[in-house]
Amino acid sequence: MADKLKFQEKLSGILHLAEEKQMHLNIEEIEKFFEEEALSAQQIELVCDYLLSQKVAVSGYEKKPGVIRQAEEEREELTREEQEYLESYLREIHEMVPRTPEESRLAAYMPLVTEEALKLPRQGVFLGDVIQEGNVSLVGALLAYAPGEEKREEILKEIRASMRALLESQLEMKRQDRKMVDRVSDLEATIREMSDGLGRKVDVEEVAEKMGVSEEEIEDILKLAGEEWKEE
Incomplete structure (x- = not known):
């Protein structure tokens, strides 16, 4: 321990x-x-x-296959909304007229950010959000190098790492959401089963004992579901 x-x-x-x-x-x-x-x-x-x-x-860390990596040839299909966003975004990049050396550096890498985002399995995360995360990382990475001294592969590694972090964070949130939905469903099923079996409304102590959890946990689950235990 x-x-x-x-x-x-x-x-x-x-x-x-x-x-x-x-x-x-x-x-x-x-x-x-x-x-x-x-x-x-x-x-x-x-x-x-x-x-x-x-x-x-x-x-410097490449996540092994299983969560957010897949072969480049297995790119995730774009939704209609993502396709429209991508076409508009690439058009904006093409029409961009850099006014400073810094903007020129950014403009040179922005298409690469898009390409890296397209390689990743987003699993429901909007493509635009992934690209935006990559661009934020790009700005930070370029600041670490003087003009003309940047290392292309190192910058792309930073961008990939940042986008993967975003995707993993979003996937973890989805896992937690699913877990909470399952807990609420289990609680509702237990209450319904016990009430039907006993022919009366059960109290929180009985349900907690049946599910092997504390009364506080039962109340927390209900709060997250936007409900509360109602005593008669």
Whole structure:
């Protein structure tokens, strides 16, 4: 238990470090942070996945297939809304007239941001949101280099990491939403089953005992569903 609590504290610490660095870390910083724990490669991957779920961009980490990676040739089909957005957005980029050297640098990379966004399986996340996240990361990445000294692949890595972090964060939110919907459904089914079986309205204590949870948890589930336990 002590080791588990210590590791949880370290996770909180790495998240705090990420916040200090504008939600961007690289794999070397993560490995150094957990140096004393001597984590295995698999454990480091789990830490990176956790950071992605918290919308932290992790440079130098390529998530293994299963959640947000897929082969480029298996690109996700665009919805009609996304197709219209993409056509309009690419037209705007083409018609853009840079007025400063900084704008010229941005204009050169913006089509690449779009291309990277199209490679990722968005699983319901709107393409425009992914591109916008990539562009924000692009601005930050370019600021790290003097004009003409930027490293193209390093910048693209930053962009990919940022977009993956957004996607993982959105997917985690969806998983939590589904989990809560399931809990509400289970609660409603249990109340209905117990009420029908006993021929009367049950109280929160009985339901909590039946489901093996605390009364507070029952009330929390109801609150999240926009309801409350009504005593007669």
